[in-house]
Amino acid sequence: MIEKQQIAKAVEYIRKNCRADDFSFSIATSNDHLTRFAQNGITQHISGEKQNIGLAVAFDAKTGSAAINSLEENSLQYLINKAESMAKLNQSDPEFVASEPSHQLPEVDNYSPNTADLPVETMVDDILKCVKNAESKKAKLSGISEKHITSSYLMTRNGFEGIDNSTFFSHSMTMKKDEVETKVSNSVLDHAKFNLEDQINQLNSQFDSLLKPVELPKGRIPVILRPAALLQWMFYLIWTFDRRNTDEGTTPFTDQIGKQFFGKNFTFKSRLDDPDLGAEKFNHEGVPNSNIDWIEQGIIKNMNRDRYYAKKLKKQAARPYNIIIAGGASSEEEMMKMVDKGVIVNRLWYIRPIDFKTGEWTGLTRDGVLYFENGKVKHSVNNFRWNEILHDATKRILAMGPSVQQEYYAKIPTLLIDNFNFVDVTSF
């Protein structure tokens, strides 16, 4: 993490030497350790600290920004010169918004000494344990174990100042033998909350259930979407969940704000006060984050908005800083009894838009699909391609499991969705 004295020295230099009418100055650092393994051996192992020193300036409404990775005084002067010269050469931005003033920032603790002090030897010991488990199943293991310590400081000429320190640890692994491949992943702010045995057990359970796959044809069928799959889907929903684009008529959400557009039991929110989830105190421009509902029981409440568009709407800029999807009480076993037959999907893959206006997306299943009938898993099946209008699919939710922590920034339930549109089988 960056020392307070270093920040103060750099800030003093910028304040003294930056001649712009307005500016935002940022210092972001990350200390990272990443160990990547494949085929039961470590293939890549990285350690180092990165810095990103940014200055965004404005002369009237002419803007420019520059970023470097050094806090030396001559580098800071170079940074000022570059940002200022860009702004001076630029044209006025009709959508310019002045930098943020001072804000009362929320209290959020994203830093864990357990993660920061995690020794490399322990990370490698854990990988070795996972590899031995794979070897006991005559399988090959690939994955990554990583820890990150990050710090993000921002100040503006108009009085904003804030710093966010955070840590996270992440572990992901795929076990493969012949046609069977499956994956588990988890990330936490505090390494003490990471349970390697649970991960290995979950991996083994998924792996064992996938042996001897049987062919299943394409078609619409009920699907139990596990949390990892739903989280991938959410990334793409968030990408297109933009208020300005919506008002300009280029998304499926046009004229639907405040209306029942998603399924009635679909609720999506971001929360600062969830004890397990990471949450930045402020965004990259100094706008404080707050608890926010995006979709409440299917009704669109808020959408992503940048500072310019938020000002136009007389609201505060907002974007999801963590992802909480409200859950229910159904277990997978109960879900399997609610429909005659269906499939259980561990994870989705390669999701891409087909058509932004209709909100139709495509993707595949990955890391294991199970077929169930009469309330019980029968066998594993091939993977599929799916083409779905995602918001329509939420209207077909039949049941929800409890919302569980999937990553350090996300709590997600398992969903039972009727008539999921599998348009092709994936044969290798």
Next chain:
Amino acid sequence: MKYLKLAMDSALSLGADYADIRIQKSRTETIYLRNLSLKNTSLQELYGYGIRVFKNGAWGFAHTNIFTEDAVHKTVKKALAIAQESARVKQGKGLTLAFERGYIDTYKTPFSEDPFAIPLSEKVEMMLEVNKTLLNYEEIKKAVFMLECRKDEKLFASTLGSSLNILTVYIEPMFSATAVAAGDSQTRSFRHGGRSSGWEWIRSLNLTEKAVQIAEEAIIKVNAASLGAEERRDLILDPIHLSLTMHESVGHPTELDRVLGWEADFAGISFATPEKLKTFRYGSEIVNFVADNTLPGGLATAGYDDDGVPNQKWYIVKDGILNEYGNTRATAPFIGLNMSRGCNRATNYYDFPINRIPNLYLEPGREKLSPQELITDTEDGIYIEDQGSFSIDQHRVNFQFGGDMFWEIKKGKKVRPLKKIIYKSNNPEFWNSVDAICDKRFFKTFGVTNCGKGQPGQRGRMTHGGATARFRKIRVGGSQ
């Protein structure tokens, strides 16, 4: 620079089996314009070095931006310590590195006008003119322009005695127009990808003229019909579109690290396994894919890769048969090769080099043939221009692609525009269905600047190319 020698001497004295250092300064200028508003005008500079140490069959990599003798020593020691930790978890006896010798050389992207010497005001004026041209049409509600210029200066040294000084530059312009009409919204984009070139390339593109075409086609597209249910029809795919299909269905599956399972947890693996080399029919007999890291203007053309291996040219697919992979010094020995093809590249100084797709193109047809002649020769088909939706499974077999502009072909004529078209196919069906490729007069390249791969994620770059080609009886239809 003294640190090159210092790092290598330090690594050898500490007992490294092999080591290299890459000092890299990367400068990226990004300008993003949306509806006449400059949302981003930024310059980013990253300067530092990464040191790789190979010990007991395993890698360690450490990076820093501190340029002192002490920092160099510490970084070497850290990389060595990490390599020793890595060696505790080895596949068999661990990694071996393919043979290579040392080189003392320089390489510079050929260009006339340094894009960083062109004033920002000139770039912004050009972009605003394009933006205004697009917004002159009432139906165009959103007009964006993204311009990226990047320069990388690298000094590379290895314990093999290499000392390389490499300077590469690329530029990428991209703009789009989104039309809203009749309850729909459709986007048409100008994409030529990136090119290792100077600003003279941008001047040659006549972007304002292109903007008129893009805006008008966006309006045609939003008012166009779609197709009904999927059926098998012929596809005629233009070179920009083909660049994406070959990237996903030929480039990635023939990266040797994927073939070996090194990407199994993330980007996926490959169906194109080593026992298929020299025997597997990847495409029809007229399908030849050339890997060429010496291609002028190519984004992977840099003299040497980040293993210090010289750029080369070879066949990935020859006369339709899987011929070879793109590989690195660490991956090549796994299939018994004693030399690397030089495909190990990193994005920034703090990135560990990984097995990347080389510049890769489909050889033009040997017979004289134009795209118009190909259309005239097609009874029932779809002509697809530029790139759209794309999705492929983790083994790189089954895929679904869209496009940016679509035309229905009936009895040898383009009869109407279409929208929301997707086609599905797989390897090897797709490339085996090629029955005609236009000749070299119609060859075009497309530089990919954002090939996401690796953990932590890196943006790789490489150039693809081809001439318009026909694919027989592919499943194609309208979306929902």
